[in-house]
Amino acid sequence: MSNKTLGCHRIVKGCGEGEALVSNDAICFYLTDPKTGVVRERGHSLEGKSVAGKVLVFSTGKASSAVQMDGLRKLMLNNSLPAAMIVTTPELVLVSAAAILKIPLVDKLDQDPFGVIQTGDFVKVDATNATVTVAKTVT
Amino acid sequence: MHLTPEESKILRGENGEGARIAMELLVAVGEGFEAQKMIPISRAHAASSGQEGDLFFVEMLAKGGGRCKIPTTTNPVVNFEYFEKIMDITEEEAEASVARKVKYYYEQIGAVMSQSCIPYLAENIPQYGEHVAFSESSATPYVNSVIGAFTNRESIQTALAAGIIGKTPEFGLHFPENRKGTVLVKVETEMKDGYDYSLLGQYVGKKVGNGIPVFEGISKRPTIDQYVNLCAMMNVTGAIPMFHIPGFTVEAKTTDEAFDGNPRIDKITVTRQELKETEDELQTTNGKVDLIMLGCPHYNLDQLGDIAKLLRGKRIRSDITFWINTSATTKIMAERAGYLKILDEAGTRVITDTCIDMFCFNNLKGKTGMTDSPKCAYYRRFGNVRVGSMEECVATAIERA
Numbered sequence: 458m459s460n461k462t463l464g465c466h467r468i469v470k471g472c473g474e475g476e477a478l479v480s481n482d483a484i485c486f487y488l489t490d491p492k493t494g495v496v497r498e499r500g501h502s503l504e505g506k507s508v509a510g511k512v513l514v515f516s517t518g519k520a521s522s523a524v525q526m527d528g529l530r531k532l533m534l535n536n537s538l539p540a541a542m543i544v545t546t547p548e549l550v551l552v553s554a555a556a557i558l559k560i561p562l563v564d565k566l567d568q569d570p571f572g573v574i575q576t577g578d579f580v581k582v583d584a585t586n587a588t589v590t591v592a593k594t595v596t
Numbered sequence: 597m598h599l600t601p602e603e604s605k606i607l608r609g610e611n612g613e614g615a616r617i618a619m620e621l622l623v624a625v626g627e628g629f630e631a632q633k634m635i636p637i638s639r640a641h642a643a644s645s646g647q648e649g650d651l652f653f654v655e656m657l658a659k660g661g662g663r664c665k666i667p668t669t670t671n672p673v674v675n676f677e678y679f680e681k682i683m684d685i686t687e688e689e690a691e692a693s694v695a696r697k698v699k700y701y702y703e704q705i706g707a708v709m710s711q712s713c714i715p716y717l718a719e720n721i722p723q724y725g726e727h728v729a730f731s732e733s734s735a736t737p738y739v740n741s742v743i744g745a746f747t748n749r750e751s752i753q754t755a756l757a758a759g760i761i762g763k764t765p766e767f768g769l770h771f772p773e774n775r776k777g778t779v780l781v782k783v784e785t786e787m788k789d790g791y792d793y794s795l796l797g798q799y800v801g802k803k804v805g806n807g808i809p810v811f812e813g814i815s816k817r818p819t820i821d822q823y824v825n826l827c828a829m830m831n832v833t834g835a836i837p838m839f840h841i842p843g844f845t846v847e848a849k850t851t852d853e854a855f856d857g858n859p860r861i862d863k864i865t866v867t868r869q870e871l872k873e874t875e876d877e878l879q880t881t882n883g884k885v886d887l888i889m890l891g892c893p894h895y896n897l898d899q900l901g902d903i904a905k906l907l908r909g910k911r912i913r914s915d916i917t918f919w920i921n922t923s924a925t926t927k928i929m930a931e932r933a934g935y936l937k938i939l940d941e942a943g944t945r946v947i948t949d950t951c952i953d954m955f956c957f958n959n960l961k962g963k964t965g966m967t968d969s970p971k972c973a974y975y976r977r978f979g980n981v982r983v984g985s986m987e988e989c990v991a992t993a994i995e996r997a
Contacts, residue, residue, distance in 0.1 A: 529649065
């Protein structure tokens, strides 16, 4: 197991760590099961996988200006929020929900996150100090 | 981010907890997007959803004494007065009580209860060049592109916070240089009706994801409802705050002017086949229909006129429930225009102040619905779904068994 620490840009401060869950697709959290955090959106690359407790690495948010916040708030009420989020394109509706619900969120990693992080790696996001540490479990 | 002494005071809580929370969110988002300062805005639209996330924030603002400083309209939630008459709401008490509280707190903070998702056509119309904060899928791209007002793709909460403070952080689409096109979309099929524009929006949102599409090949000026559909659907599958149809939308006369030197991604072509595939992907059945759900986004007056024309002297089959969602303002005008009488006589249910994604439709769970809206298909509360144009929905609803 090797550790790698990368710099990043803080969008929402805070720290979170957990197993990485990586998707090139945009995410709408309203289409997750509010109790378990399992993605229910038909045809999504994470369909059937849970976001709860994960460090989510994904491209960006999508869908209406209401539902990200509703989806994430329901996950919060069931202790199923992601631990932290790493995105490649920040999007206001997602950023707003993360800021209100205090979910650490970063972008602009030193390297392409889809290149350095794979699903199953253990990732620590320290948004406050703008670092992301990746422990490779998948080789 | 640089804050004025007055803004700092609000952030310290000296104007009350509600204003502090609103300012805290605006500053957090502003810093996330590296805004340098706040700018005044003149109006806001908060796309109130009547659900958990909406309640969480508006309750904090209201209890903290937050009050809207500028006109701030709201989205549809549920028309309680209507649904209490036709269903047993107590069976949906958990969701109903959230929605009730949401409405109560919006009233408390002094929002204008338009309860419409097309407020930019009647209750809250920005001007060209006006800086505003508009959330709601169709509203953001409509006011940016068709009207030429300046707004980012706000969330309910940032729009609400902006309504309380009367300001928004200056970044993104508040700067003219960020309003140029990023992706070229070649449309190589004739756009016949509002439904075609819905499918186009659904397809382009998915392909573009996040960006400013420039549509080439649209030769006829889109109607208002065609614009509304395009706007709404692009923000089901994507996050599209603005678009250009050179020659028709206000900020560009030609494709080159729309990109204004921006590098363009040029790999999206839309033919009849892409629209057909988009339609096929949405449809989960072609079986018997139990209900028709129209008005997502809310039908405007022209659309109520169009559907009244189709239904004049006709009668909806007794085994089909036919819902048409619209705004209160539109319904009043439809009554004056005589459309409502025709729609009532045909057996439709024209309802106001309501969103298709609310608990009042939970009892349709096992039913098959037909809609002209990909957005409705995506967020539907009913079971299987068929999609088709307004004409096709009407034809299905009046055909003999």
